[in-house]
Amino acid sequence: MTHEAAAPAGPAAPAAPARYVLFDVDGTLVDAVANQRRVWATWAARHELDPDAVYAVALRTRPMETFAAVAPDLDPHACLAALHELEDEDVRSGTYAAFDGVAELLTALPPGSWGLVTSNYAHRVRGRFDRTGLPVPPVLVDAAAVAEGKPSPVPYLRGAALLGADSARCLVVEDAPSGVRSGLAAGMTVWTVNTPEAHSGAHRHFPTLREAAPAILAFATGGA
Structure with missing residues (x-):
C-alpha cells in the first residue's frame, strides 16, 4: 500500500476582529468645524x-x-x-487638519475592524482624508447611503452590517449629541471625544482623540 504525502496547508485565514470601531468624521477625526x-x-x-x-x-x-x-x-x-x-x-x-493622534490610531487598528459613519458625503470625506494623509477604510457610510440620518440608529446599524459585526461588539466614537443618540439607539458602546464634557448617555468621555486612542485600540483588539 502506498501513502500519498499530504498537501501542504495553505496560509491560515486571518482571524476576525475581536471587536469593531465606527468613527464619526467631522469633529471626531477631522477638525472641520x-x-x-x-x-x-x-x-x-x-x-x-x-x-x-x-x-x-x-x-x-x-x-x-x-x-x-x-x-x-x-x-x-x-x-x-x-x-x-x-x-x-x-x-x-480650505485649511483643516486631522486631530492629533488620528493617523497613528487608524493605521494601528486591525484591518477590517473599523469604518466611518458620517452625515457628510463620501467623495468629500475621501478628499479630506487624501489631503490629511489618512487611510480610507472599505466601510464608509455617508448621507447618501441611508434613508435616515443621525440620531436614527440606521447609519450605525448600516456600518455594523457592512463590517459583518453585531451591534454589541461595536464601539461608536463621536463628538456630537445626535451621533451619540444614534449609536446608543443602535445598541452600541458610545464614547465621546473632542468636547469639554460627555454628551448625555455616552459610556465614556475623553477630552481629546489623542487621549482616547489607547482605549480605542484596546477595545478593537479585545483588551478593554
Missing part, C-alpha cells in the same frame, strides 16, 4: 437667513433636513447643489 460654519454661513447669506440659526440646525441634521427646517419654501435639491459646490470648493482650498 470652522470650515462647516463658514460654508453654512455663505449659504445662509445667499438666502438672507441667520447664519447662526442655520448652523445650529445643520449640526444635528442632514442637509436635506436642514433645508426643510430653515428654508421650507426653497427647492431643497437646488439648495443641496449649491451647498455641494461650496463644500467641494472648501475641500479643494
Whole structure:
C-alpha cells in the first residue's frame, strides 16, 4: 500500500476582529468645524437667513433636513447643489487638519475592524482624508447611503452590517449629541471625544482623540 504525502496547508485565514470601531468624521477625526460654519454661513447669506440659526440646525441634521427646517419654501435639491459646490470648493482650498493622534490610531487598528459613519458625503470625506494623509477604510457610510440620518440608529446599524459585526461588539466614537443618540439607539458602546464634557448617555468621555486612542485600540483588539 502506498501513502500519498499530504498537501501542504495553505496560509491560515486571518482571524476576525475581536471587536469593531465606527468613527464619526467631522469633529471626531477631522477638525472641520470652522470650515462647516463658514460654508453654512455663505449659504445662509445667499438666502438672507441667520447664519447662526442655520448652523445650529445643520449640526444635528442632514442637509436635506436642514433645508426643510430653515428654508421650507426653497427647492431643497437646488439648495443641496449649491451647498455641494461650496463644500467641494472648501475641500479643494480650505485649511483643516486631522486631530492629533488620528493617523497613528487608524493605521494601528486591525484591518477590517473599523469604518466611518458620517452625515457628510463620501467623495468629500475621501478628499479630506487624501489631503490629511489618512487611510480610507472599505466601510464608509455617508448621507447618501441611508434613508435616515443621525440620531436614527440606521447609519450605525448600516456600518455594523457592512463590517459583518453585531451591534454589541461595536464601539461608536463621536463628538456630537445626535451621533451619540444614534449609536446608543443602535445598541452600541458610545464614547465621546473632542468636547469639554460627555454628551448625555455616552459610556465614556475623553477630552481629546489623542487621549482616547489607547482605549480605542484596546477595545478593537479585545483588551478593554
